[in-house]
Amino acid sequence: MARVVAASKTPAPAAGRQMTGAQALVEALRREGVEILFGHPGGASLPIYDALYDAPDIRHILVRHEQVAAHAAVGYARASGRVGVCTATSGPGATNLVTGITDAMMDSVPIVAITGQVPRPVIGNDAFQEADVTGITMPITKYNMLVMRAADIPRAVRTAFYLARTGRPGPVLVDIPRDVSQELCEPDLTVEPQLPGYRPVLDGNPHQIAEAARALSQAQRPIIYAGGGVITSGATPELTALVDRTGIPVTLTLMGKGAMDETHPRCLGMLGMHGSAYANWAINSADVILAVGVRFDDRVTGRLKDFAPHARFIHIDIDPAEIGKNKPAHIPIVGDAKRVLAALVPLVQPPQIEAWWRQIEEWRQRYPFRYRQRDGRISHQYVCDLLNRLTEGRAIVATDVGQHQMWMAQWYRCREPRTFISSGGLGAMGFGFPAALGAKFARPDRQVIAVVGDGGFMMTMQDLITAVEHRLSLPIIILNNNALGMVRQWQSFFYRGRLSASLLRNPDFARLAEVFGARGIRVDRPEDVEPALRAALATEGTPCVVDILCDPEENCLPMIPSGQSVAEMILDG
Amino acid sequence: MAEGTHAATISVLVQNAPGVLVRVAGLIRRRGVNIHSLSVGPTEDPAISRMTIVVDTAPDRTEQFAKQLRKLVEVLRATAIDGLPTVDRELALVKVNVTPGTRLEIMEIANVFRASVVDLTDRTMTLEVTGRDEKVDAFIELLKKYGIREMARTGQVTLVRGAQAT
Numbered sequence: 001m002a003r004v005v006a007a008s009k010t011p012a013p014a015a016g017r018q019m020t021g022a023q024a025l026v027e028a029l030r031r032e033g034v035e036i037l038f039g040h041p042g043g044a045s046l047p048i049y050d051a052l053y054d055a056p057d058i059r060h061i062l063v064r065h066e067q068v069a070a071h072a073a074v075g076y077a078r079a080s081g082r083v084g085v086c087t088a089t090s091g092p093g094a095t096n097l098v099t100g101i102t103d104a105m106m107d108s109v110p111i112v113a114i115t116g117q118v119p120r121p122v123i124g125n126d127a128f129q130e131a132d133v134t135g136i137t138m139p140i141t142k143y144n145m146l147v148m149r150a151a152d153i154p155r156a157v158r159t160a161f162y163l164a165r166t167g168r169p170g171p172v173l174v175d176i177p178r179d180v181s182q183e184l185c186e187p188d189l190t191v192e193p194q195l196p197g198y199r200p201v202l203d204g205n206p207h208q209i210a211e212a213a214r215a216l217s218q219a220q221r222p223i224i225y226a227g228g229g230v231i232t233s234g235a236t237p238e239l240t241a242l243v244d245r246t247g248i249p250v251t252l253t254l255m256g257k258g259a260m261d262e263t264h265p266r267c268l269g270m271l272g273m274h275g276s277a278y279a280n281w282a283i284n285s286a287d288v289i290l291a292v293g294v295r296f297d298d299r300v301t302g303r304l305k306d307f308a309p310h311a312r313f314i315h316i317d318i319d320p321a322e323i324g325k326n327k328p329a330h331i332p333i334v335g336d337a338k339r340v341l342a343a344l345v346p347l348v349q350p351p352q353i354e355a356w357w358r359q360i361e362e363w364r365q366r367y368p369f370r371y372r373q374r375d376g377r378i379s380h381q382y383v384c385d386l387l388n389r390l391t392e393g394r395a396i397v398a399t400d401v402g403q404h405q406m407w408m409a410q411w412y413r414c415r416e417p418r419t420f421i422s423s424g425g426l427g428a429m430g431f432g433f434p435a436a437l438g439a440k441f442a443r444p445d446r447q448v449i450a451v452v453g454d455g456g457f458m459m460t461m462q463d464l465i466t467a468v469e470h471r472l473s474l475p476i477i478i479l480n481n482n483a484l485g486m487v488r489q490w491q492s493f494f495y496r497g498r499l500s501a502s503l504l505r506n507p508d509f510a511r512l513a514e515v516f517g518a519r520g521i522r523v524d525r526p527e528d529v530e531p532a533l534r535a536a537l538a539t540e541g542t543p544c545v546v547d548i549l550c551d552p553e554e555n556c557l558p559m560i561p562s563g564q565s566v567a568e569m570i571l572d573g
Numbered sequence: 574m575a576e577g578t579h580a581a582t583i584s585v586l587v588q589n590a591p592g593v594l595v596r597v598a599g600l601i602r603r604r605g606v607n608i609h610s611l612s613v614g615p616t617e618d619p620a621i622s623r624m625t626i627v628v629d630t631a632p633d634r635t636e637q638f639a640k641q642l643r644k645l646v647e648v649l650r651a652t653a654i655d656g657l658p659t660v661d662r663e664l665a666l667v668k669v670n671v672t673p674g675t676r677l678e679i680m681e682i683a684n685v686f687r688a689s690v691v692d693l694t695d696r697t698m699t700l701e702v703t704g705r706d707e708k709v710d711a712f713i714e715l716l717k718k719y720g721i722r723e724m725a726r727t728g729q730v731t732l733v734r735g736a737q738a739t
Binding site for chain 1: 587588592595596599600603636637640641643644645646647648649
C-alpha cells in the first residue's frame with residue numbers, strides 16, 4: 001500500500017539560531033551585502049538553492065553556462081566596484097567557472113565563487129560529479145577553501161569577501177560539500193577572519209614618496225604610465241590632480257582605460273602593442289616614468305630590455321611582488337595608489353616640460369589614430385569611432401577579445417573609471433557579452449554596450465536568452481568580419497598569409513537574435529551603420545543585436561610585434 | 574643546475590594548516606623552478622611551521638621568489654637568505670655494505686666526519702651524519718666504494734646567525 005510521506009520542509013532558522021549550512025551561507029552572503037548572484041544549480045548545490053528559495057532579497061540570475069556566471073560576476077564587479085558573486089555545482093559546474101576565475105585573477109577583479117562539492121564521506125572516491133576544485137583553482141585564485149563543517153561557513157564567507165576586495169583584489173573560491181550545506185549548526189555569524197599572514201600595505205613610505213616627487217619635479221621628459229590599479233583604488237581624482245598640477249602626460253594601459261578622462265589634453269590614450277604611436281614614442285623617450293597600478297605586461301613593454309631604456313622608474317603598486325618583477329624600479333613605493341598619489345601631489349613641483357610637450361604634440365600630429373573607408377566596406381574603426389561619438393564616451397562598454405577589442409581601446413575614449421570592461425591579462429574570448437550582462441545588472445541606470453567579434457560572441461551567446469528573460473536594455477554590437485580577425489592578422493603578417501583555421505562561417509546573427517526573442521539588425525552598408533547604432537542604443541526592455549558586416553581584410557594598427565620594441569612598430573598596413 | 578642559476582635558500586614561516594605545503598610547492602612548480610630540497614617542521618609555536626626551501630634560481634630572482642611566497646595567505650614570513658651569515662644543517666642516514674675487512678675502515682671515515690653508527694649487522698652498517706650539505710656530500714662520496722644500499726637525507730634547515738630573525 002502506498003504511503004503518503006509529507007514533503008520534508010527545510011528547517012527555518014529557529015529561535016535557537018540553529019540552521020543548515022546552506023542557510024548559514026545565505027545569511028553570511030546577506031551580511032556581506034550581496035544582492036545578486038550569477039549561477040547555475042546542480043546536485044551538489046541543491047541545498048544551497050533550496051535556501052536561496054527563501055531569500056527573495058538575494059537575486060539569483062540563472063545563466064545557461066557557468067562560464068557566463070563567472071564572467072558576469074567580473075562584469076558586475078568591474079562596473080560597480082563591489083564584489084561579484086557566482087555559483088556552480090560540483091565537478092563540471094565548477095570546472096566551467098575556471099576561465100572566468102582565471103580572468104579575475106589576471107585582472108585583479110574581486111569575485112567570490114561558491115561551488116557545491118560532493119558529500120564529505122565520498123570526497124576523494126571519484127564520486128559522481130566530483131572534481132578537486134580547490135586543487136584545480138589553487139593557482140588561479142587569490143585564496144580558496146574547502147569548508148568541512150557547517151559552523152565554519154560564516155567565517156569562510158567573511159574571509160572570502162575580505163580577501164577578494166582588499167589589497168590587490170582577486171577571486172576567492174569557497175567549496176562546500178553537499179552534506180555540509182545540509183548539516184545543522186548554530187553558527188556565529190559575527191565571526192571575523194583570522195589572517196595573520198595577510199597585511200596589505202596601504203600607505204607608501206614617505207621618504208620614497210619624497211624621492212619620487214624630487215625625480216618628477218626635476219624631470220625633463222616625464223610620463224605617467226597608469227593602469228587598472230588606479231581604477232581599483234579609486235585614485236582617478238588624485239591622478240587627475242597630479243596631471244593638472246604638473247602638466248605631465250599620461251598614458252593608460254588597456255586595464256587603465258577610464259583611470260582618467262581620455263579627452264583630457266594631457267592624456268595620450270593607450271600604449272603598448274596596439275597603443276597610439278605617440279604614447280609609445282613618448283614613453284620610450286621618457287627620462288622619468290611614474291608607473292602606477294601597472295605590471296609591465298609584455299603587451300605593454302614588448303622586449304623588456306629595450307623598453308624605455310633611458311628612464312628612471314618610479315613604481316607604485318599595492319602588490320610588492322609586482323615591483324621589480326619585470327623591470328627594476330629605481331624608486332619603488334608599495335602602497336594603495338589613491339593614498340600614495342594623494343601624498344605625492346602636493347610635493348611635486350611642476351617640471352619644465354614645454355619642449356617635451358612640443359615633441360609630443362608633433363608626434364601626435366604626425367601619427368594620430370586614423371582609418372580609411374574602402375569603397376562600400378564598413379570600417380571596424382568607423383563603428384568604434386561612431387560609438388564613441390554617439391555615447392560621448394559615457395557608456396559602459398564591455399568588449400570581447402581580439403581586433404575589435406583593440407579598435408575599441410583605440411577609438412572609445414572613456415570619460416570616467418569603470419566604463420571599459422575587457423579581458424586584459426587572460427584575453428578570454430567569450431568574455432564580452434557575459435561581462436556586459438553582469439555590468440548591466442550592476443548599473444541598470446547606465447547605458448551598457450557589449451562590443452564583440454563574431455568569433456567571441458559565438459562562445460557564450462547562448463545566454464542571450466538570459467538577457468531577454470530579464471528584459472535588459474543591452475545593445476550587442478558585433479563587428480563581424482567572418483574571421484578570427486586577430487589570428488588572421490598574425491597569420492597574414494607572420495605566417496605568410498597561410499590562413500589556417502581562422503575564417504568563420506557564421507549564422508545570421510540578427511535572425512538568431514529574433515529567435516531568442518531579442519531585437520536583431522543586420523547591417524552591410526556603411527550608410528546604415530549610424531541609424532542601426534542609434535536604434536540599438538535607444539532600444540528599451542530587450543537586448544538588441546546589431547550584426548555589422550565589416551571589412552574582412554582590415555588589420556589592427558599600429559602594432560609592435562610580439563617581443564619587439566617601439567623601433568619595430570608597424571604603422572601602415 | 575641550469576646555467577646562470579644557483580642554489581638559493583628561502584626560509585618560510587607558515588601557518589600550520591592543511592594545504593599549505595601544496596600551495597608553496599605549487600607556486601614553485603608553476604615557475605618551472607627545480608626544488609633542491611624542502612624541509613618542513615614545527616617551530617617553537619606549534620601553530621607555525623618553518624619550511625626551508627632550496628631552489629635552483631637566478632641570483633637576482635631570489636627576492637622575487639620570496640615576494641611571491643609572501644603573497645600566499647598562510648605565509649607569515651618569507652626570507653631569501655642569500656648572502657646572510659647562516660647556520661645550515663642537513664642530516665643523512667646512509668646504509669652501507671660492510672665486510673669484516675671494511676668495517677674498521679668505514680668507522681674511521683665516520684669518525685673523521687663525526688658520524689655515528691646507528692645500526693649494525695654482519696653485512697650492513699647505518700651511519701648518521703649531520704652538517705652542511707657539502708660535508709654530507711663528501712661523506713657519501715667516500716662511502717660509495719663500499720656500496721651504498723640506501724640513503725635518506727632530510728634536506729637543509731637554516732637559521733640566520735646572531736640575534737636577527739630568519
